[in-house]
Amino acid sequence: MVIQHPHRTIHISLGAKMGEFGGWETPISYTSVKDEHIAVRTRVGVFDLTHMGRILIKGDNASEFLSKMVPKKMEKATPGTMPGPTALLNEKSGIIDDVMPYKISENEWLLAVNAPNRDKDISWLKKWRDKLGYTGVAIEDYTFEYSLIALQGPEASKILGSLGAGQLTQIKPLTFIHDTSIAGWNIWIASRSGWTGEDGFEFIADPESTEGLFKAFIEAGAKPCGLGARDSLRMEVGFVLAGEDIDENVTPVDARYWLVFDYDKIDCIGCQALKEALSIGARKVRVGVRFKKKDRRIPRRGYEIFVPGTDTVIGTVTSGAYSPLLDRGIGQAYIDPSHALFGMKVEVEIRGKRVKAKIVDFPFIRK
């Protein structure tokens, strides 16, 4: 069953090509992935990210419970901040999902999670709530109560200013305003955040207000952008895509996903295993793979990586994209620790042919 998008009509009217992601039919692009990508890097674009999961965690000791579920310290967070990204880990410190926590009030949190993992995340949270005895904590799926859009790009603040929401441009990254109004629309959460590597803001509101705001942004000059551009934007800055670049088979150490945990945190599900993972070291290492300039083939998931001129396989691509800024194919891969060497030349096998590439660190682009 594919979930019908609440804002489908407006996307179709804007010429969106719809595609399936995480169980949703959602806009993949409107005009061209490349044009949308460049709009976000140079000006401003707006994305409908309603497909992402929104889980409300509230009630007595909700903060303490959440703290037990993630390897990053949540205790010092004040209301109006997003102490993330962090992750839900299994007992072996494998990554179930990477999540963004929003602290709304002392015992009320919102977790923004990846669409394909929403059900799994909710089950996992409920299982541990019951196991750990946090009977006063409610875990509610708010995905369908509210929608989410993101305004991203260097001119995002300008757009907000033109809509009379200049006060929002004063807030710091990873903070948010709760219950506000923009261009006459009621917004539940307006945050300075995104996943594109650009300045930007995200808005969570009831579907009607979200749609009104989405239209207002477009009228003010933001280009509507789909998941295709979101994918190539996050790739250029080396951000992971859950389910492709991270999953339960890798730890934050393998993924070099340093943002999601604090080294000195000990009391959480997966924390102990994570400590051990740090001592043992990576079993495989997430790195960037970069083709030569103008080689616009794309290193796609599953392609094998070889030592040049040999049959020695040292790793596998987990996701790839075309980088408009670098004008070449780029990707993320897991490489054997012995060969996770930045600067090393490698070959990626595409349809039986060897393509020259280099192992590089993230981000692919310097801004």
Place this chain on the structure above:
Amino acid sequence: MVDSIIVEGYEIFKDRLYTKTHEWIKIHGENGIVGITDYAQKELQDITYVELPDIGIEVSQGEEVATVESVKHTSPIYSPVSGEIINVNENLEEEPDIINKNPYGDGWIFEIKLTNPGEIKNLLSPEIYADLVRAEKKS
């Protein structure tokens, strides 16, 4: 101007034949020029790379002979007929997006010498191909 059919916003030229896999072939004498359709290029979007076949190879009808890669997909290109590849569009190596700009003209992919002209009967007329595009858009 070439006579064409517009279906669901996609152009279909009437001076050539089509395949179910969205290639076109324009036959002249015993050779044919092959490319992908307007519908195919719009579905693929920004084409970033074209892997051309080697000149001189023999291919069968329906055999995979080239690859078109776009930001969205990697798509195999199937030969509409059996024959020998006698020419390829080398301009696509530097500027693959010519296919997006002009799929029925400068964006041609390869030229083939037909070894079994009887196979032409397996190809689709522009009208039948238009029905196929209409049906695909509906599904």
